[in-house]
Amino acid sequence: MRRLPPLRALEAFVRVVRLGSARAAASELGLSPSALSRRVTNLEDFTGRKLFSRSGQAMKLTDEGRMFYDAVAPHLEALAASVEAQSENLQLLRLRLGVMPLFGTQRLFPRLPELRRLHPRLHLDIDTGPHLIDRVGDTLDAAITLTTKPDPSFHAVQLDHNTIHAICNKQLAEELGDEPDLEALEKQTFLLHNDMTLSFDAWKKALGFEKLQPAAIDHYDSGQLILEAAAQGLGIALMHDDHMLRNNDPRLAKLYDVHVESPHSYWFICRPADLEARPVRIFHDWLVSAGL
Numbered sequence: 571m572r573r574l575p576p577l578r579a580l581e582a583f584v585r586v587v588r589l590g591s592a593r594a595a596a597s598e599l600g601l602s603p604s605a606l607s608r609r610v611t612n613l614e615d616f617t618g619r620k621l622f623s624r625s626g627q628a629m630k631l632t633d634e635g636r637m638f639y640d641a642v643a644p645h646l647e648a649l650a651a652s653v654e655a656q657s658e659n660l661q662l663l664r665l666r667l668g669v670m671p672l673f674g675t676q677r678l679f680p681r682l683p684e685l686r687r688l689h690p691r692l693h694l695d696i697d698t699g700p701h702l703i704d705r706v707g708d709t710l711d712a713a714i715t716l717t718t719k720p721d722p723s724f725h726a727v728q729l730d731h732n733t734i735h736a737i738c739n740k741q742l743a744e745e746l747g748d749e750p751d752l753e754a755l756e757k758q759t760f761l762l763h764n765d766m767t768l769s770f771d772a773w774k775k776a777l778g779f780e781k782l783q784p785a786a787i788d789h790y791d792s793g794q795l796i797l798e799a800a801a802q803g804l805g806i807a808l809m810h811d812d813h814m815l816r817n818n819d820p821r822l823a824k825l826y827d828v829h830v831e832s833p834h835s836y837w838f839i840c841r842p843a844d845l846e847a848r849p850v851r852i853f854h855d856w857l858v859s860a861g862l
Contacts, residue, residue, distance in 0.1 A: 579613035582606050583621060584646060587639050589842045592629040647851070663692045665849035668702035668713030670765070672793030673836055676816040677862050678714070684860070689852050700791065703839065711850050712840035714857075716765045720839050727858060729836040732810040734769050736825040739803045743823035750825065752779055759786040759805035761796050768833040769808045776830040797822065810834075 585595035586606070596606040610629070614621050621635035631639070669678060674696065685692065699705075702713040706724065720726040738746075746754055762770055774782050788805060790796045793813055800807035801821040810832055814822060838857055844850050 575613055575616045576609075579609045579616070580642070580646065582609035583613050584639070584643060585846070586610065586622070586629060587631060587635075587643075588845060594842060663689070663849040663852065664695060665692065665853050666695045666697065666709065666711045667853070668697045668699070668705060668710045668715065670702070670714060670716050670793070670836070671698045672797075672813060673714055673716075674698065675794060676813070681860055681862060685853070685856050688856065692849055692852055694853075706839055707841045707844065711844055711847065712838065712853065714836060714838050716763075716834050716836055718768065718833050718835075720837050723841075724839040725842045725845050727838045727854070729838060729857075729862060730812065731835060732812050732832045734773050734808055734830045734832045735811050735814065736773065736806050737797070737800050737809055737814050737822055738806045738825060739801050739821050740823045742803055742806070743825060746825065748825065748827070752782060755779065755782055755806075756784055758784050759788055760784045761788050761790060761799055761805045761807040763793055763796055763809070764789055764791045766808070766832075766834050772833055773808055773830050776828060777826065 582595065582599060582601070585599060586592050589595050592603060592606060596603050599606065601609075607624075607629075610622060617638065619634045619638060620632055621638060622629040623632055624630075682694075697705075697710060702710065702715045703717065703720070706713050714729070746758075760770065770787075774780050786805075788799075790799070793809065796807045796809060797813065797817050797819065799805065801819055806825065811824075814824065838854065840850055840854070845854060
C-alpha cells in the first residue's frame, strides 16, 4: 500500500483553505496557531510542495497549494462519505435549512428530486419563518435568503443578479398604458416585500420618479402573495423579473421597458464552521453546481 500523508495534517490544510483563515482553522481544530502551522509544514515536507506563503501569522494559498487542494479535496469527501456509509449511527444526514417561500416553490423544490437521487441519505427540515439570517447558527444550519450583502462573518454564496420591475394585472396595465406618468402612478397602490425595502427607491430613481408618493404602500412578507395580489388587481408590485418569469401567470404584465438593477439578491449563508458539517457541505456543493 502506498504511503499516505498524515490525516491530521491534511485536515488542517483543508480547513485553512475552506475557512480562508489560519486563525479560524486553528480555533475550529482546538490548536494554537503554531501547532496548526506545524501540521501544514509536515504536509509540505511530505508532498515536497510549498502550499502556503507565510507573512507573520497570515497564510496565503500558493498556486501549488490550490492545485493540491483541487486534486485532494474531492477524494477526502469521498473517503468521508465511505466511512459514513459504513457507520450505523450516520445513516441519516439532516439539514435544518431556512428558505424564502418564493425561492422554495420556484427554484428549490423543482430540483430537490435531483438532490435526493444524488444523496438519498440527506434530508431537509425546511423553515420558511421570519428572520432567517438571525437564526443561522442557532435554529438553522444554513439559509437561502434575500438580502443586499450578508455580514462578512458568514460564508456566503450569491445565487443570482436580478432586475426590478413594476408588475400588475393586465387590465390595470391596459388602463395605465405602457409608460404611465407620475400623476397616474400617484393614484395607485404599490405592493412591497418586507425583504426588498430598497427596491422602491431604486426603481423610482431609475425612472426619474424620486418625488412619487403613491396613494398607498402595502407591505407583504411573502413574494407569492404579492404576485397573487397584483394578479387580483390590488396594486402594482415591485418584484424581480425572475419572479414573474418563473411564476408564468398569464394574468400579470410589466409596466415600463427599463433595466433597473436590484439592490437585493438571493444568497446562501452559513457559519464558516458549519460548512465542515457533512449535510451543509453536501447541500452547499450541490446548490453551487446546480446553478439554482
